[in-house]
Amino acid sequence: MSHSKAASIFNTDEKKVNWHDKALWFVRHKRDKSVHAVEGWENLRSLGHGIKAHTLSNLDHYLTEFEANAIKNGVQVHWAADAEEHNKIVHSILKKHNAKKIVKSKSMLTEECHLNPYLEADGMEIIDTDLGERIVQLAKEPPSHIVLPAIHKTKEEVDELFQEHLGTKPCGGDPQYLTGEARKHLREKFMEADAAITGVNFAIADTGGFVVCTNEGNADMGAHLAPVHIACMGIEKIIPKQEYLGVFLRLLARSATGQPITTYSSHFKKPIEGNEMHIVIVDNGRTEQLSRPDFRASLHCIRCGACMNTCPIYRRSGGHSYDATIPGPIGSILSPGKDLKKHSTLPFASTLCGSCSDVCPVKIDIHSQLYKWRQIITKETPQPLVKKASMKMMGKVFSKPSQFERVGKVARWSLRNLPKSVINSKPNVWGKERDLPLGPKESFDDWYKNREKND
Amino acid sequence: MIGIKTEKKMTSRENILSRAKANKPDLLELPVINVEVFADGKDLLEEFTKKVEVVGGNVVEQNVSETIFSQVSKMYPDAKVNYATLEGAGDFNTVSLEALKKPHELENLDVLILESILGVAENGAVWLSDGQLPIRVLPFITNHLVIVLKKENIVPFLHQAYPILAKKDNDFGVFISGPSKTADIEQSLVIGAHGAMTLTVVLK
Incomplete structure (x- = not known):
């Protein structure tokens, strides 16, 4: 569609x-309120841009450096060319640990790879633990926003959803009550989890560590309680040095929600003794985007x-x-x-x-x-045919000033004299849901010439 | 083996790295960070306190007339399960970490007192790492979190924080700014998502 x-x-x-x-x-x-209070904000943005551009221009080097340091830290590193390979790798790690119950914090990459249905097909239970993501998961919908996954849902809709799935009492959509119930429900999931999956906000080449940012604390509750932590990242998450987190953590939350920093900015480097930590580095079309000079900055x-x-x-x-x-x-x-x-x-x-x-x-x-x-x-x-034809027509009109003036005259007259039923008729999409302005008597060109005469 | 061509399929690792190498632009220079452009002349203590409050936390001064443990106990009179990593906790600690079989048993922890070595004025964040965390899940699983911080350990921006952290070997570390929160239901801020429901910074 x-x-x-x-x-x-x-x-x-x-x-x-x-x-x-x-x-x-x-x-x-x-x-706006948050960034206007930061001295040197534009400098900070330029630094963010410059560091990312540099990193992409030496991406293979930084990926290799990151991998070597992560391995030194006792982390197992995996590489996935595409979504399917990513899902297979995650699945095989979980299988090895006989994991049945998995908690996952927000990761747009695992959404992109459609990891949940892949794991569910093998009978695994995978719970999205970010409140917004849990809401859309219960509603069987994808997130509609990358930071506010359930922004399209009203509190009344969440109320109904929780009544149906979590057995909560009707509350007229009281966010405090609903969040409290979600906390209890997800606490149970954290306690039972066999493995935790998180995304990665920044992966640091010179330490082999990575940073995960949340406001709720769900990434940490999952990763520190479960015996296995799998972190999934796109290749573009790399930054060269830890000190650059100073730039990116200053930019991220202020731009996202206006907070000066997310509640938790967790810096993972080595696994807990006796536990396992895995990193899956994913391409899935990113190196191709890197090859396009006009679009690589995305x-x-x-x-x-x-x-x-x-x-x-x-x-x-x-x-x-x-x-x-x-x-x-x-x-x-x-x-x-x-x-x-x-x-x-x-x-x-x-x-x-x-x-x-x-x-x-x-x-x-x-x-x-x-x-x-x-x-x-x-x-x-x-x-579409209509678009092609109208673009062609517009092109012709705009290329000849005399023709443009004639069409303009007709349009201005029409807007003044034709009944609304004609102006807002179906073929005119500009008349949909809005009244068009009254056509002025003279064009800008006329006005300008008359002004010169009167001077 | 010399002279014998072995045809081996490229692994995904080699594939990704070679494509990144082939598709990247010419090397661009790394910008230099000049932290002076961010200096805003704000009073560190004032700014830190303001930001902790903005993000939903409290800042109090340590009472000189009593121990930190009695000060905190008065703040949470109903707390039953308490733990502090500070020296001299004595009776305050109702759990022994050594006796735990797994971190999940901390589920009912009411109050946790930890010490932080670093605070950041611009965002009210305090740093905790393995050095101060006998068990990583502690500051997340507790209901109430109290963090003791020396005033002289507050820096203005994250730019000044990272050089300090670079000198330490942090296997795990976290900046915590306020109690856990969410605004996922109609943008209404609710304090207390999965992590601590309150956060108090005690300045000494």
Whole structure:
């Protein structure tokens, strides 16, 4: 389904769209308040960009260095070329330990690889322990946002879901009560877990360690209690030195939620004595994205979600409308690199206003990349007939000033004189859900010439 | 064996590394961090206290007239299971870590007192690592977490924290900023997700 079609389904509930829009704008606002209080914020963003760009330009070296140090630390390192191999590796580690109950903290990579269904097919129980992820897991939905997985759910919906699955009492959607019940439910899961899976926010080449950031403490509750810890990371998570965490941890939470840092920034290096620690390093299309000069900067992404919170399209179309693991502006430049045909409408889900690039903590030129993908997509994938024809027509009109002026005159007259039923008729998508402005009597060109005359 | 060509399938490791090597751009320079551009002249103690409170924690001064243990006991009068890693804990400790068969048995821990060697003013985070953590799950599994920190060990930004940590061999370490929290239900902040439900920093 095209993004616009999926978005129109989300838009059938206008009240919910407005609520969704406001909820995300609230997060964007918190981000603004937080970053404006940081002296040298723009310097910090430039550093984030520069360190990531350097790392990608020497990626094979840093991956090798990271691996060697991690092995020295007693960690077992695995490499997966694609999602399938990743799932197989994780499965085989779990199988070796006869693990049946697994707790998992947030990891977009394991979402991307569809790890849960793979493990469930072998009878394993895999529990997402981040509250938002647990909510969408119970609802059998994918996350709709990378930081706020259940942002599309109202508290009343969560209330119903918990009543059905956790046996809670009806509470009118009281977040305090629901969170307390989730804590109890997930505490049990942590106590029983045979293995813990986490994502990786940053992997440090010079120490072989990695950092996992959470607000809830779920990654730590899983990793420190279970005898086996498997951490899954994309190759782009590498940073050269530990001191650069100073840059990225300052950027990440402020951009994500406006917090000065996440509650827990856990630095894992060596396993607990007697326990096992594994790292799975995954490519799954990333080296291919690295080969594209116009798009490789998309690999700088530290998954803060700021571009989603600010995007006027995302806020009004919801994360699920993107039908991709990573939704929103950043997802729309990552996904076409994986499957151009499937995700061909995503780069068009943007006004190209550039707000995503402005808030990006590592200065990815997201809106320019969206534009560049459009150039490729219109050449390589079939476009709707109406779009093709109207683009051709527009091209002709814009190329001749006299013709442009004639069409403008007709359009201005029409907007003043035609009845609303005609102006807002079905073929005019601009008239959908909005009144068009009254056409001015003169064009800018006329106004400018008259102004000169009157001077 | 010389002269014999062996055809071996590339492993995924070799495959990924060779593709990364082939597809990467020309080497770009690593930027230099000039920490002076971040200096904001804020008072460290004031900023640290403000940030701990912003993230949902409390900051108190250590009472000179009593021990830290009696001070903390008064803060949590209903606590039954307590543990402190500090010297002289004596009766305060109701559990013996040596007697534990597995860390899961700490499930009912009410109050935990730990010492931190480093605090960060800009985000109210305190550092805990294996040196201060006899069992890693301690600061997460406890209901209430109390962390003792010397005022002179507060640095302005993370940039000043990492050089200090680089000198130490941390097998596991964590920056903790406030109690555990979530806003996953309609963006309403709820304190007490999976980790500690309160966090108090005692400054000495």
